[in-house]
Amino acid sequence: MAIKRRKFLFTSALSAILSVAVAACAGGGGTADSGARRLVMATSADYPPYQFVDSSGGTQEIVGFDIEIAQHITGELGYELEIQNIDFNSLIPALQANRADFVMAGMTPTEERQQNVDFSQIYYEARNTIVSRQGSGLTTPESLAGKSVGVQLGSTQEQAARDLEGLDIKPLNRINEMIQELKAGRIEAIIMEDTVAAGFLASNPDLEAHDIPNMGEAGSAIAFPRGSELREEFNPVLQEMIDSGMMDELVTKWFGDDSPAADELAN
Template identity: 60%
Template sequence: MKQLKFLFTVTLSALLAIFLTVACTPSEEAPTADTGATEDAPAETLIMATSADYPPYEYIPSGSTEIVGFDIDIANYITEQLGYGLEIENIDFNGLLPALQSERVDFVMAGMTPTEERKENVDFTRVYYDAQNTIVAAAGSGLTTAESLNGRRVGAQLGSIQEGDAREIEGAEVVALNRIGEMIQELKVGRVDALIMEDTVAAGYVEANPDLEFNTIESEGASGSAIAFPQGSPLLEDFDGVLEQMMSDGTMEELVTKWFGEDSPAQAEAAEAEE
């Protein structure tokens, strides 16, 4: 009887060992490589730097801590299409390119124009949205042309293309400021006479401040917004491909309507903040 029990135990152990061996052996149809990405866990998280004071491109709505805007929607769409996660770092505009060059971040989106000077240090995608410079001033002030700013104090965002354009205006005294909201306040209290600002951004602030007006001016330099990368980044080609797809399939047009239309969230936010 003991011998029978022994034989039974040995047989059971052998069968169990065979079962475990088969269960742990990968099937021939299983993939040989794993990217690490799943539906809930992307393979890699990219860090995007922005300056969240530039509605409707990127800003933080009142009562919130979340950065939203046109650029944010584009960044989320592209990274999702490519299988990446996204982390956003909010820093002053003039610190964006240094952060990129030191490779603290993977890319920059901040309504940034790909000027020739910037191209010497970073790489850009195609332009995904074009805009024009404007003069923002008190309504009825007569400050509607570059010539009218001769002898005036003119505010512009530090490190922006608008700062460079303002410095080209003959006789203008340029005051460089960090944040767009700060620029508007300096204008309203009279510490600057006018501002140089992109038309899409100016529209929201003028809508919320009826005592201000804006007038488009010509700019001879580069215009439009593009995504910036460290030189030689392998991400640039992939991002460019998704941007091209967004422009051809109507996705970009939908986002432009959402963020630059009359009923855009940024317009509503600006109006609410002024009440």
């Protein structure tokens, strides 16, 4: 009898372990529904100060403005947070394929994107800027006609560039790739967000930037799969961060001249 009982207990324990393992390995987008308190956030960690890889401490930690917001919201709601770093143009497909529970990547809730995913309220708004080599004379949208212009693939800046006439548009996956192409002379200008440009200009004095009016939709919001209940959970915490002044504090921390992002880019 004792042998049979031990065999029964061992079998029951093994079944329980396997059940937990299966639940934990269920697709990224199903983490909340499976009962686990873990959410997967997808981002493109090449967009300082929103999110970037900090290697200053000998590690490859993803940090930034969006990361702190995500950490605060998930902490307040009792979730654990897992961050996945993928290309920007793969973020919305990741939500649609349930490989992520939400996306934060300085993403603007454009009309086209809203047809595929749901968005939180806007939590920050910046401006677009033209980045070029010093003395290029490329200071306005009109001056870009006939020029090769880099944009991040899938970004609102790509759409803004396509709305202008006569540009030779060069979409690239990563911001640092565009900076390298510009410095090598393979493109003549970049359209990017001013706050992101500021960090790169701090470590590249041979470049200059000129702000241009936002063309169309603007602002950053959190993206969710269509119909996700997380949006209704996240929005009140996001609003509380704005009302309490915490969002302003994070803006000052990450977008100021002495921000951690500026320090990282200067190294």
